[in-house]
Amino acid sequence: MAIIYEESGRVFTLQTSTSSYQMKAGEHDVLLHLYYGEKIEPYDMSYLIMRADRGFSGNLYEARKDRTFSLDYLPQEYSCFGNGDYRADCLRAVNADGSQCADLRYKGYKIYKGKYGLPGLPALHEGDGGWETLEIALEDSASGLEVTLYYGVLESLDVIARAARIVNHGQKPVRLERVLSFCLDMPDSSMDFMHFYGKHTMERMPERLPLHHGSQSVGSRRGTSSHHHNPFVILCRPEACEEQGECFGFSLLYSGSFTAAAEVDQIHQTRLVMGIGPDGFSWNLEPGEAFYTPEAALVRSGEGLSGLSLRLHDLYREYLIRGKYKTNYRPVLINNWEATYFDFTGEKLLDIAGEAARLGIEMLVLDDGWFGKRDTDSSGLGDWVVNEKKLGMSLKELADRVNGLGLKFGLWVEPEMISEDSDLYRAHPDWALRMPGRPGNIAREQFVLDFSREEVRSHIEAALCRILDGANIEYIKWDMNRSIANVYSAALPAERQGEVLHRYVLGLYEMLEHLTARYPDILFEGCSGGGGRFDAGMLYYTPQIWCSDNTDAIERLKIQYGTSFGSPVSAVGSHVSACPNHQTFRTTPFDTRATVAMAGSFGYELDVNRLEETEKEAVRAQVREYKEYYRLVHDGDYYRLTSPFGGSRTVAWEFVSKDRSEALVCGVVTALEANPSPIVVKLRGLDAGKKYAVNGTVYPGSALMAGGILLPVPQKEYWSYRYPVREVKEERDDV
Numbered sequence: 001m002a003i004i005y006e007e008s009g010r011v012f013t014l015q016t017s018t019s020s021y022q023m024k025a026g027e028h029d030v031l032l033h034l035y036y037g038e039k040i041e042p043y044d045m046s047y048l049i050m051r052a053d054r055g056f057s058g059n060l061y062e063a064r065k066d067r068t069f070s071l072d073y074l075p076q077e078y079s080c081f082g083n084g085d086y087r088a089d090c091l092r093a094v095n096a097d098g099s100q101c102a103d104l105r106y107k108g109y110k111i112y113k114g115k116y117g118l119p120g121l122p123a124l125h126e127g128d129g130g131w132e133t134l135e136i137a138l139e140d141s142a143s144g145l146e147v148t149l150y151y152g153v154l155e156s157l158d159v160i161a162r163a164a165r166i167v168n169h170g171q172k173p174v175r176l177e178r179v180l181s182f183c184l185d186m187p188d189s190s191m192d193f194m195h196f197y198g199k200h201t202m203e204r205m206p207e208r209l210p211l212h213h214g215s216q217s218v219g220s221r222r223g224t225s226s227h228h229h230n231p232f233v234i235l236c237r238p239e240a241c242e243e244q245g246e247c248f249g250f251s252l253l254y255s256g257s258f259t260a261a262a263e264v265d266q267i268h269q270t271r272l273v274m275g276i277g278p279d280g281f282s283w284n285l286e287p288g289e290a291f292y293t294p295e296a297a298l299v300r301s302g303e304g305l306s307g308l309s310l311r312l313h314d315l316y317r318e319y320l321i322r323g324k325y326k327t328n329y330r331p332v333l334i335n336n337w338e339a340t341y342f343d344f345t346g347e348k349l350l351d352i353a354g355e356a357a358r359l360g361i362e363m364l365v366l367d368d369g370w371f372g373k374r375d376t377d378s379s380g381l382g383d384w385v386v387n388e389k390k391l392g393m394s395l396k397e398l399a400d401r402v403n404g405l406g407l408k409f410g411l412w413v414e415p416e417m418i419s420e421d422s423d424l425y426r427a428h429p430d431w432a433l434r435m436p437g438r439p440g441n442i443a444r445e446q447f448v449l450d451f452s453r454e455e456v457r458s459h460i461e462a463a464l465c466r467i468l469d470g471a472n473i474e475y476i477k478w479d480m481n482r483s484i485a486n487v488y489s490a491a492l493p494a495e496r497q498g499e500v501l502h503r504y505v506l507g508l509y510e511m512l513e514h515l516t517a518r519y520p521d522i523l524f525e526g527c528s529g530g531g532g533r534f535d536a537g538m539l540y541y542t543p544q545i546w547c548s549d550n551t552d553a554i555e556r557l558k559i560q561y562g563t564s565f566g567s568p569v570s571a572v573g574s575h576v577s578a579c580p581n582h583q584t585f586r587t588t589p590f591d592t593r594a595t596v597a598m599a600g601s602f603g604y605e606l607d608v609n610r611l612e613e614t615e616k617e618a619v620r621a622q623v624r625e626y627k628e629y630y631r632l633v634h635d636g637d638y639y640r641l642t643s644p645f646g647g648s649r650t651v652a653w654e655f656v657s658k659d660r661s662e663a664l665v666c667g668v669v670t671a672l673e674a675n676p677s678p679i680v681v682k683l684r685g686l687d688a689g690k691k692y693a694v695n696g697t698v699y700p701g702s703a704l705m706a707g708g709i710l711l712p713v714p715q716k717e718y719w720s721y722r723y724p725v726r727e728v729k730e731e732r733d734d735v
């Protein structure tokens with residue numbers, strides 16, 4: 001039983017393998033949060049709440065004789081604006097009379113086996129089972145607003161999934177101006193706040209700072225989760241490191257604007273809230289209507305940041321990612337973007353495909369420029385009609401001939417966009433998000449299509465289906481190449497304009513749901529100028545995401561390192577590209593580019609015909625090697641061995657099979673040294689009591705982990721290594 005309800009104290013305890021989470025329907029029917037931490041016996045932890053009459057902390061009216069009962073400091077499960085809790089709120093409701101308040105009191109609960117779902121939104125799914133759900137109903141009697149808090153408990157991975165449903169049971173409409181997914185109150189603030197900031201071509205850079213009084217927050221107002229911040233944050237104890245210490249991870253399954261804020265209050269307690277970005281948001285809830293928040297996954301590890309990542313990787317791989325390619329082998333691809341940009345014909349692509357086939361590559365992906373009038377990035381988006389003149393053949397012929405060479409065929413699309421110079425825009429200028437009377441903000445010479453509108457979505461979906469039905473397409477790269485601005489829908493009344501961005505995200509999810517259901521055999525890869533929408537919401541529809549437009553192996557070390565805290569390696573699209581690198585102009589060894597790209601869903605992004613013979617030979621060997629280690633890389637445990645941000649001269653990582661019989665240690669030496677000092681890499685995740693062979697020598701697992709391996713002296717800038725580690729069974733005389 002992962003969920004335990006103790007009737008007399010009205011205490012709910014959620015138990016996972018190593019954690020407990022507790023709350024209580026306490027005095028005056030206020031739902032108090034009591035505990036989240038290391039696993040305990042289900043004992044009422046409310047004794048830890050120090051009650052005091054705190055100046056300027058008002059009391060509930062019913063509690064007026066008890067001046068210690070104040071929502072201003074008591075720990076809550078779902079905080080509301082306007083009821084005397086002045087800390088970060090989850091819910092800001094504007095009632096029909098203009099009053100801004102919700103005062104939620106406990107009504108009842110439901111416990112059941114299995115996992116709740118959220119209509120129209122991504123949510124962790126049943127996977128191979130093990131979920132239990134608790135629903136707690138709260139209500140505001142004055143307005144008739146009912147809030148159901150969902151708790152999905154996955155014992156094995158120390159996960160608690162949270163979301164909320166708001167239903168208007170009153171007679172009058174209520175406007176929601178802020179409705180977040182969860183609030184978590186912690187009794188102290190001796191924690192660090194870790195988050196992942198970035199920019200286009202440098203996403204998810206980790207930053208870790210001690211909590212301070214007041215609010216510290218990250219978020220996006222761009223309509224997408226963005227390159228600039230990621231909807232995944234960590235709270236960890238100051239002493240927590242990779243190997244040990246308590247860490248809490250919070251991942252929001254949402255791809256639009258978001259907020260993640262930690263606030264330290266007057267008595268040094270911490271509140272973390274996360275959800276849809278409230279700036280510009282509002283939602284009109286008519287009587288009888290319901291609103292669902294996106295889901296957040298809360299994960300706790302007592303075994304440091306590695307423990308946190310291992311749990312999250314398993315969670316995403318088993319309970320988030322869906323469809324055929326959750327488990328099926330994903331082909332090694334070659335993408336023509338950096339090889340040709342917009343300058344290609346069908347024959348040129350076939351030349352690349354032909355050589356790629358000879359080198360063992362398994363799929364050709366045709367990137368931007370195959371449709372409408374699209375020889376530059378300034379026109380054509382929205383016109384999803386094959387440009388047969390440019391290709392010199394139909395898409396079907398191209399796909400068939402690529403297939404004839406032994407390769408699968410994949411295609412790039414950017415369905416959410418409309419170029420000003422497009423037939424679609426000329427026919428439907430009002431389909432672009434744009435404010436009346438203003439020319440609008442344009443980026444890459446394109447506007448954003450109003451995906452909050454059904455007619456817009458069905459037009460685009462039908463056009464995509466025509467393409468997908470017309471040729472043998474086995475992969476789609478779904479791109480999105482600008483931040484959203486001019487948030488205004490021509491189809492919604494003034495009072496509903498605050499709904500547009502969220503309706504846009506719901507529209508996107510709906511289309512992805514339709515397409516992934518209709519084309520279950522297609523592998524979808526997400527993309528937004530690389531990793532501008534690298535979030536758990538998108539991973540529900542697309543099992544992998546192009547991690548960054550930056551293909552420089554050395555900068556990728558940082559990007560992939562940061563990405564690995566929250567997401568599994570299998571989700572990371574990563575390619576070998578040409579040098580000098582197109583983004584940084586750096587030259588790195590061909591083999592090093594492969595070492596880095598193999599820590600992901602692997603492929604190439606260059607013209608294979610321009611490679612030297614030795615490089616071609618290398619491609620053959622790399623593809624063979626990647627296939628050999630595919631299961632280890634995609635399904636194994638991933639460890640960050642050293643950080644690209646620390647003083648180490650090598651950035652190293654390791655994949656370990658679940659049964660610990662096999663591992664692969666990889667890394668790049670990023671600094672050369674005269675009269676060199678030793679570079680030692682300590683392995684992790686092996687069985688200390690077993691023996692393993694590395695580079696022809698047999699070592700005890702304990703030696704490899706406590707002592708490490710000694711790297712040879714690097715003879716070349718950015719030299720890299722990939723060392724297989726294999727268990728050696730003891731020789732037995734009796735067999």
Ligand code: GLA
Nearest residue numbers: 337367368527528529530549
């Ligand atoms: C984005 C993607 C690139 C490429 C271009 C095409 O920037 O991230 O990989 O597909 O669009 O325009």
